[in-house]
Amino acid sequence: MPIIGCIADDFTGGTDLANNLVKSGFRTVQTIGVPDTLPEDVDAIVIALKSRSIAAETAIAQSLAALDWLEGQGFEKFYFKYCSTFDSTPQGNIGPVAEALMHALGETQTVFCPAFPATGRTVYQGHLFVGDTLLNESGMQSHPLNPMTDANLVRWLAHQSEARTGLLPAEVIEAGEQAATDHLQAMNADGCPLVVTDTLSDAQLTTIARASRHLRLVTGGSGLALGLGALYEPPASAPADLPKAHGGALILAGSASQRTREQIAHAREHMPAQAVDPLSLAKDFEHTIERILAWAAPRLGAPLLIHSDTRPEIVEQAQHELGVTAAGELVERALAALAERLVARDIARLIIAGGETSGTIVNTLGIHSLRIGGEIDPGVPWTFADSNHGPLHLALKSGNFGAPDMFTRAWDLIND
Known part of the structure; x- marks a missing residue:
């Protein structure tokens, strides 16, 4: 029961x-x-x-x-x-x-x-x-x-x-x-x-x-x-043995929390990274998406980081010109569009930072359930799911969770 x-x-x-x-x-x-x-x-x-x-x-x-x-x-x-x-x-x-x-x-x-x-x-x-x-x-x-x-x-x-x-x-x-x-x-x-x-x-x-x-x-x-x-006293359960990882690796970070900013700063020292500016999205959404895709295309063999631009002056200007909610939703929609197009290009390992961002991306990818695998950090496990473009390894990270080096260290758990 x-x-x-x-x-x-x-x-x-x-x-x-x-x-x-x-x-x-x-x-x-x-x-x-x-x-x-x-x-x-x-x-x-x-x-x-x-x-x-x-x-x-x-x-x-x-x-x-x-x-x-x-x-x-x-x-x-x-x-x-x-x-x-x-x-x-x-x-x-x-x-x-x-x-x-x-x-x-x-x-x-x-x-x-x-x-x-x-x-x-x-x-x-x-x-x-x-x-x-x-x-x-x-x-x-x-x-x-x-x-x-x-x-x-x-x-x-x-x-x-x-x-x-x-x-x-x-x-x-x-x-x-x-x-x-x-x-x-x-x-x-x-x-x-x-x-x-x-x-x-x-x-x-x-x-x-x-x-x-x-x-x-x-x-x-x-x-x-x-x-x-x-x-x-439930039956002893353990994290699922997830299938072997394959495909490219991508981090999409929409959170502006202090811990995610620390993780972004650490990851930028170790992998190619691109910031998403909400003002550029508001000016020409599709052109901005295509520009980031063109940047990502020759780099898909190693982990990539695409994140919302969290510089205080950019955040303040975007919220002033677009409104707090609209600026956030614009970035979420952009990260979801990038996720869908990059998963279609053989990205199969994803870390997504931020609750609202995760919700938008998971819905866009047509994911309906998750198998729970091993833990990266307290509160952040790897999961496995079927999407519109095939199976994915997925880690959904609350903005304030995870160690500062999580974005660079997480892959070892599913690459072994």
Whole structure:
């Protein structure tokens, strides 16, 4: 019987969650959107949506449709996955979607656990840290779509939600499963259905998973999945043995996050690279695409990097002249066009950086499901998929994930 049905608000986050479920022992499949049928021999399924930065009403509708399908397949536990940096505005989408899912399931409480200590995301006294830096001082305060200007998640969630929000503090979690369970139930009885969890270690993830076992719905980043294996003792699962890699290698980076900028800077010292300027795209989209293709054509034998131009003066000018959303969408559309045309020219190994970028490219390539392979860095596995142009090795990377040298080191895992 299927156990855990998951709804992810973007494609990179879905892969991140599927990776951690596999590490916890669950036989897991990730699908792009709601599938037609349930794959055989799975304990968990991750339905990846592109709902993080759309209108809250649309995100709710898509998430409820996914939940309806999961319930129809007999899943017993549900997991709403969002970014470990809680990417959302004061208007949503995390709170509104979580409340809608909770109400649809007839639940009176859920937890919010974005922490993933292995990637430096921890929560203490309700405040989200990236490494040793408060979220709103980590660079996320300048995110073009979902700027996070307050690290206090209890307060941020209260802006988005109609229900009361509260905190499951670290000292209660440290006291053990029963203390944490009692605290949750007391908060529920007191009319507090939305509970942010402090989390400082992987051990606390397991305690939170155990303490919330009575809840049909949990929400969070992918870290909480590392504790779920302790609840169900699933059949031992391992990353899939992916087919041998072939074809050319390409990195497409649409993220402007600090970590992706570091990865771009490192990769530019080791491989041919080309920046995509949104102002050039706005002036003549097809000419810009053809110019980059002409640059790439004689270089397809080795890894190539094509990335959005992240120089502050270019980003500021593009956002001023085109608008923040339009500038981002233009780059995503360009990277998707380049992906499609280069995959048709024998590119078969792809790293894609950025949730919105990954969603656009995966949809453009006609990918419907992913097999989860070995992990490059925490939260970033290699996957294998069929596309409109044949099989691909694919790594979908959240903007803030991965070591600075990930773009140059990742290929060794699939080239052996």
